[in-house]
Amino acid sequence: MTAVRVLVGTQKGGFVLAADGGRTDWTVDGPYFGGWEIYHMAASPADPDRLYASQSTGWFGQVVQRSDDGGRSWHPVGNDLRYRGDPGTHLWYDGTPHPWEFTRIWHLEPSLTDPDTLFAGTEDAGLFVSTDGAATWTELPGLRTHHSAGSWQPGAGGLCVHTVLVDPSNPEHLHVAISAAGVFRSDDGGQTWVAANRGLRSEGIPDPDAETGHCVHRIARHPARPDVLFMQKHWDVMRSEDRGESWQEISGDLPSDFGFPIAVHAHEPDTVYVVPITSDSQHYPPDGRLRVYRTRVGGEEWEPLTRGLPQHDCYVNVLRNAMAVDTLDPCGIYFGTTGGQVYASSDAGDTWNPIVRDLPRVLSVEVQALS
Amino acid sequence: MIRVVLPQHLSALAGTGREIELDIDGPATQRLVLDTLESAYPMLRGTVRDPATRRRRPFIRFFAGNQDLSHEPPDAPLPEAVAAGTEPFHVVGAMAGG
Numbered sequence: 308m309t310a311v312r313v314l315v316g317t318q319k320g321g322f323v324l325a326a327d328g329g330r331t332d333w334t335v336d337g338p339y340f341g342g343w344e345i346y347h348m349a350a351s352p353a354d355p356d357r358l359y360a361s362q363s364t365g366w367f368g369q370v371v372q373r374s375d376d377g378g379r380s381w382h383p384v385g386n387d388l389r390y391r392g393d394p395g396t397h398l399w400y401d402g403t404p405h406p407w408e409f410t411r412i413w414h415l416e417p418s419l420t421d422p423d424t425l426f427a428g429t430e431d432a433g434l435f436v437s438t439d440g441a442a443t444w445t446e447l448p449g450l451r452t453h454h455s456a457g458s459w460q461p462g463a464g465g466l467c468v469h470t471v472l473v474d475p476s477n478p479e480h481l482h483v484a485i486s487a488a489g490v491f492r493s494d495d496g497g498q499t500w501v502a503a504n505r506g507l508r509s510e511g512i513p514d515p516d517a518e519t520g521h522c523v524h525r526i527a528r529h530p531a532r533p534d535v536l537f538m539q540k541h542w543d544v545m546r547s548e549d550r551g552e553s554w555q556e557i558s559g560d561l562p563s564d565f566g567f568p569i570a571v572h573a574h575e576p577d578t579v580y581v582v583p584i585t586s587d588s589q590h591y592p593p594d595g596r597l598r599v600y601r602t603r604v605g606g607e608e609w610e611p612l613t614r615g616l617p618q619h620d621c622y623v624n625v626l627r628n629a630m631a632v633d634t635l636d637p638c639g640i641y642f643g644t645t646g647g648q649v650y651a652s653s654d655a656g657d658t659w660n661p662i663v664r665d666l667p668r669v670l671s672v673e674v675q676a677l678s
Numbered sequence: 679m680i681r682v683v684l685p686q687h688l689s690a691l692a693g694t695g696r697e698i699e700l701d702i703d704g705p706a707t708q709r710l711v712l713d714t715l716e717s718a719y720p721m722l723r724g725t726v727r728d729p730a731t732r733r734r735r736p737f738i739r740f741f742a743g744n745q746d747l748s749h750e751p752p753d754a755p756l757p758e759a760v761a762a763g764t765e766p767f768h769v770v771g772a773m774a775g776g
Contacts, residue, residue, distance in 0.1 A: 364687070370691065
């Protein structure tokens with residue numbers, strides 16, 4: 308018997324949505340940590356009962372929660388994330404130097420093989436690792452001390468490491484994405500980093516083809532084809548065939564190439580999903596119609612997926628960490644909106660149903676397929 | 679014995695009631711009370727003070743009686759009523775935002 312667990316982080320707490328493999332009848336548990344912002348909840352691929360949650364508020368700072376029983380109970384673990392040495396400065400919105408300050412964990416990326424090991428991507432941009440189940444954290448300072456880091460500027464949401472990808476074929480190979488600095492790649496487990504933004508072009512920055520300074524919203528890959536990466540940038544949907552060494556635009560016939568999340572089908576490496584948003588100042592779907600777009604050929608040619616999604620008067624957004632896929636067959640797709648809806652498709656996007664409609668603003672969605 | 683009143687979010691995080699009692703080892707100061715609080719409830723580390731600088735977080739305030747002690751030096755003696763346990767030391771989340 309298979310089952311699915313969807314981990315939903317919202318602006319006012321975390322929720323766990325569960326169903327059997329049919330994915331039609333759902334239970335909704337939560338809110339956990341009510342009143343706190345849950346930027347991310349993540350499950351260990353090595354132990355499905357091991358969950359982690361990033362819990363924060365502007366009042367009380369960062370807390371990290373851990374569950375060892377699949378979310379039935381939680382306990383706070385280590386929240387002391389300190390940059391190593393003098394953290395230095397990056398650029399502030401007005402272009403002046405600004406000290407590096409820890410604000411929150413945006414992204415938790417558990418190891419594929421060890422439930423006690425996980426990465427944390429933070430605001431201000433840093434990468435931390437824990438090898439003791441999040442009891443203690445150590446910064447991998449090579450990212451923050453990249454030669455370009457003094458010129459990084461925050462995006463509207465802050466200067467944040469919002470995506471961490473671990474190559475399943477070689478866990479020393481990491482990618483991170485930073486708003487608004489771009490993609491960085493490490494081949495030595497996070498000790499040293501190179502910028503991986505060649506081919507990105509961003510109007511509105513002094514040099515549109517700069518090595519860094521691009522507002523990358525999300526990157527994704529299929530685990531069986533780790534060299535190929537897909538990206539939703541501030542504007543433009545992009546693809547790399549060479550682990551981010553170079554990028555090509557694949558926006559093709561999308562109604563807008565602005566958006567936040569991007570996800571890859573669990574079984575079809577060239578099937579990719581995005582949610583077009585009207586523009587950088589109009590964070591809602593074009594024409595008030597919530598449409599997921601799917602390509603089955605790796606980009607350029609996109610089809611709208613609308614069945615079950617509101618097709619009039621819909622002005623919600625889907626944030627960068629708020630889309631995920633399960634590994635069942637057919638592949639399930641899930642996304643949450645700023646209006647508090649969580650939609651699920653159990654047929655690879657052909658049809659959609661809301662699991663729940665009235666949660667707080669959804670910040671992140673992850674999914675586990677359980678056997 | 680020092681009485682400390684926590685904001686709801688922190689008492690929930692610590693798994694306590696809103697008011698807790700602490701036995702401190704020395705003269706009652708903000709620093710010693712908060713050190714003792716964090717020692718007794720390690721999950722509160724970093725939530726009242728920055729873990730690196732040990733400075734009060736910006737949206738936290740400390741009150742006792744009718745006094746705002748937020749800007750008092752951390753090693754200044756707390757009011758006698760707090761030291762005697764007749765008045766609680768309030769940790770307050772500032773009213774801001776939603």
